[in-house]
Amino acid sequence: MKYRQLGNSGLYISEISLGTWLTTGLGIDNSTAFECMRRALDLGINFIDTADIYNKGESEKVLGDFLKTIKREEVIIGTKVFGPMSEHWMNQGLSIRHVRSACEASLQRLKTDYIDLYQCHRYDIDTPLEETCYAMHNLVERGYILHWGVSQWSAVQITNAMRICEHNGWRKPVSNQPVYNMLNRSLEVDVMDVCQKEQLGIVVYSPLAQGLLTGKYTRDHVPADSRASNDVMGVWFPTKRMDEGFYQKMEMLKTIAAGYDISMAELALAWALSKQPITSLIIGASRPQQVEQNVKAINVTLPGEIMQEIENILDNAPVDQYTGTRIGFGIIKRGY
DSSP states (O other), rough: OOOEEOOSOOOOSEEEEEEEEHHSSSSHHHHHHHHHHHHHHTOOOOOOETTTTTGGGGGHHHHHHTTTTTTTGGGGGEEEEEESSSSSSSSSOOHHHHHHHHHHHHHHTTSSSSSEEEEEOOOTTTTHHHHHHHHHHHHHHHHSSSEEEEESOHHHHHHHHHHHHHHOOOOOEEEEOOOSSSOOOOGGOOOOOHHHHOOEEEEETTTTTTGGGGGGOOTTOOTTSSSTOOTTTGGGGGGGGGGGHHHHHHHHHHHHHHTTTTHHHHHHHHHHHTTTEEEEEEEEOOOHHHHHHGGGGGGGOOOOHHHHHHHHHHHHOOBTTOOOOOOTTTOOOOOO
């Protein structure tokens, strides 16, 4: 396994991480979930990501049970706060009241004394940003968490949070967890540059676009055991992306993968890892074999000419709304 520093923190996390949205609580039995997590650790994965909202806390509970079977200090745990945890409207968001109570509840479910990385799952427009920043800083001061981060925040929101923390002498966020993959490159508009400038690690979720980039979906075949055919997980599956253009691109990308004797998933993950500001890719797994397959991507190096060929196939780097110029990361730097 290879490791990268998480922003300007002292944490070094594996290039491939394990997410629990799929692995625990959504149609996967606990025994299989344990097998996936054990295999991940055996392969050198040291970061496991979850959230309180995943199956209303059940994901954290399963992970907590697993933590009791290993040495806690040998794994980095990340969880998140924001989503509603009950029917009461006050039991959500990023107010200091909810953040503190949610963190205490997560600690109980995870059966641990501390959380390595506590992340704001979304931006809360109903709570002053200064209150949220102080709430997270206060959790660090209390010893509940070691570091804090954000997820799916805009470049402006991240920058504002950094300035507030600097002004008040508070602990700054060390990471951002956005969606990023070959099909969704909005991160390249400005957030990737801002994270690099502000020294925030980028821990990507959905690097395989919920399985679309594994190559197993074709025009006339959807695997019976896939996420798309699952009654629970299929609700979130991005079926709208499965148009003729998608299938044509996949065929060309599969040809490139075959030339390197790697899977389509390995190609997609290696492509994302080649973007230097990125720290780690969170993968989901419903069986240990998927963990093994995805970890292989860390040993794949794509030459510049292949990256350009992939760029030509994808043809989807973000475009500046004023000039019409491609502004994808590594194409043109925005100067933020």
